[in-house]
Amino acid sequence: MLPRKFKMYFKMYWVRIVIIFVIIGVCILAVWGLASLESFYRNITLATMPINLIMVALNATIFVFMYITFMQGGLAKVSKSTIKGQNVNVKWSDVIGMENVKEEAREVVQLIRDRARVKKIGGKILRGILMIGPPGCGKTYLAKAIATETGLPFLSMSGSEFVEIFVGVGASRVRRLFKKARELAYGYGGCIVFIDELDAIARKRVFSVFGGTEETNSTQNQLLAEMDGLQEAIGRSGEPLTEQNIIVIGATNAPEENLDKALLRPGRFDRKLYIDLPTLEDREKLFEYYLAKVQRDPSIDIGRLARKAVYKTPADIENIVKEAALIATRDKGDVIKHKDISEAMERVELGLKHKLHMSPLEKEKTACHEAGHLIVLYILHPTEDVFKASIIPRRGTLGVVHHQPREEVFTFDRQRLLADIKVGIAGYVAEKLKFGTTSSGVAMDFKQAMTIAHNMVWKYGMNDAGLLGDYTIIPESQLSDKVKETLNEETNKIFVKSLKEVEDLLNKEKPLLDRFVKELLEKEELDYDDIDAIFKEYGKFPMKSA
């Protein structure tokens, strides 16, 4: 292994080695030259040496500055950093949650380690792993953990680093990256190349006569060629060289179907790891992990926080804890309390509060609007819990009812869709009921509700007219007027029926509506506990999912 490492170092750093030898040679020659001079001339040379060195340094600085300014260090320069696997130092235990993915990753690591065994039994060797999932879910972290566990050098680059305006630059960078990876693999027995944001170079290639996408295509072609080249490197004399143990790990948050098929075919990215948002259990672990790093109130209910943080990524949770620490510091607290985290979540979710002067009537209308949403949401929605109602303006809205799903839901049934419509139009109904008139504040609510109703009828077949199928994929010109009319009537029917139900409910719960309006006008914000207490006071309980 040692001679191989020497050879590897020589291959990798031969330019540096030659430069060092030349410098040493020049130094020896200089000393020799000085020794052959008479003492007077030698003294002159030595005396002028410092100023000469300063001048050389100055010239070199100017040259380097000009070079960097005008040439940017060469267009094909790759700013890749090599890290030995052991130095990455991210262990499996550091990757919180995503147990299924970790299990698959462990298998991958085992395959990388047992490469020889896989080859012996004639199995296909793993060359690429593609991690797909939303941003902030720990794809990079998992790649680092794979590097640590395999102990192989880790070359990391972002897909965007390959993208340049000049055709061929990206391809040249890909070549340089893989050249370095091959050198490292030769010395260390393997190398992991991690390309983050792979979609920047792995989107479906477009073959345009205008050549506008030429650069992306050529970069991707080079990546495909390099990944194929990993299978069998050909020597100068044409004989196949030993297979290079290079594993390419790509990470993307783009949907799989947006990536070029050539990259996804077996032999390139053989394994696909789907990294999803953390589950309730994962979120609990994440809160435990991040809160352990800060001073926190031991009474914080982590389970409750995890329930509240549905659809939050690990990065979101880290951000929430960081934000909570800032809030606690601002409030001169010694430890992070539940309310700090709660406020941090709101800040992340809803945005910062801002002062907006509203007339008392407008404020009352807003309170009424939000109270309508609040009551319908609490009583009629099967999957969502309300966490906050507020009439403090945030992110361009005058008020908000913050709600979260009780648990992860991946499909939407009729009951939930209808509930969403009812919650959406509840603001309108409440305004009409209390003031006899409505405001423009309902526009966004109507848009959302109408979209849901339209999709229910046009796309999901949830209509009573028997028109099943997705009518949105048929061009409108090919749809008969009758079909369109029927579908629109069905949409309206859902909308009108929902409106009627909401009107009935709010009429029935008028005292509750008035109470919430009053409470909101007084306190401006109501938290889950306040809201729940008022509902319980009126003998109301949230609807449970069917």
Place this chain on the structure above:
Amino acid sequence: MKSLFLLVASCWLLVTVLFGCGPSYPKEKFKESIVRLCKDEYKLDIKVETVGKTIAIYLPLPDLIDFTFAITKQASEKINDVILSVSRVALSTDAKFDFYCIIAHDIRIPEIQIVIIKSVDDVKRFLLNDISRGEYSKRMLIDIRLNPQSQKERAIKEVFEKMAIDKKWQERVMNDFFRAEPAVLGDIGYWNGRFYIKNISLAEFLAEQIVNRIRIEFREDKELLDAFLVKSTKGFYISKDSRHYFRFEVEAEPKSFNQLEASEATNRIFQTVLKVVYQVIHGYKFEDFDYIEIVNQTNGRTSKFLRDNLKNFKPKRTKIEDIMEFDTY
């Protein structure tokens, strides 16, 4: 990588500094070094002698002058080779020398000699580009003349012959009374296997250099050349009664003379002399004198200029009346 670079750099510096410490020509082997250098590199046989801080080199040449009494090209090259050799050794030794003089003889006519006197410091400054080539050549004293010692000995021998003194006694008297160290720079030379040299002082070197420069000035300045006929120029550095001063005697006759112009002409001569004196004194930062005395030998006028007044002298702007201490006839 960084530590390797530092190691190489420090080793290199250490070696270079160590190499820079010792002189190339130690003072114990100083004379031999010059002789060997001339022999090895230029195939020239020379003799070297030192007096105080002055080095003298004797260079016999077969063809120093041609039939027009001009220095031949070959001789000139050989003299330059010797100058270069002496300069190299004088600059790279731990022996302290201020001046060196090269005495070249034509072996066919030993009475004729060329004496070149140089300051070691001037060579050093020239090599360090502290002075220009023109200034460097002006700072060198070159003199072609009949050997003074040979003249002296010939005259005395004639006397001995007239007196019919025995040959043995002639030689003894000559050694005892007429073969002493020269008193002035003009008497430096080599005669009959013996150096006639003295320890040259900076003051007398400057006095001689100023005289040379005054001659050059009167020869090269078109106006001065048209206005004056310079007959003689002499310069001395005199130390008397704890006073030190330079005395310059100029005999320059105006070419178109009338009474009205007489004082103006003298002023012009003095102005020229003073300019040269100022340049030289200033150039060497020489301060070991009290005043300058300038004598116009044509009319006997003598003027005195104090050292402190000379400091404010501006060759083109200062009028000599303003800095003159006194004027006598």
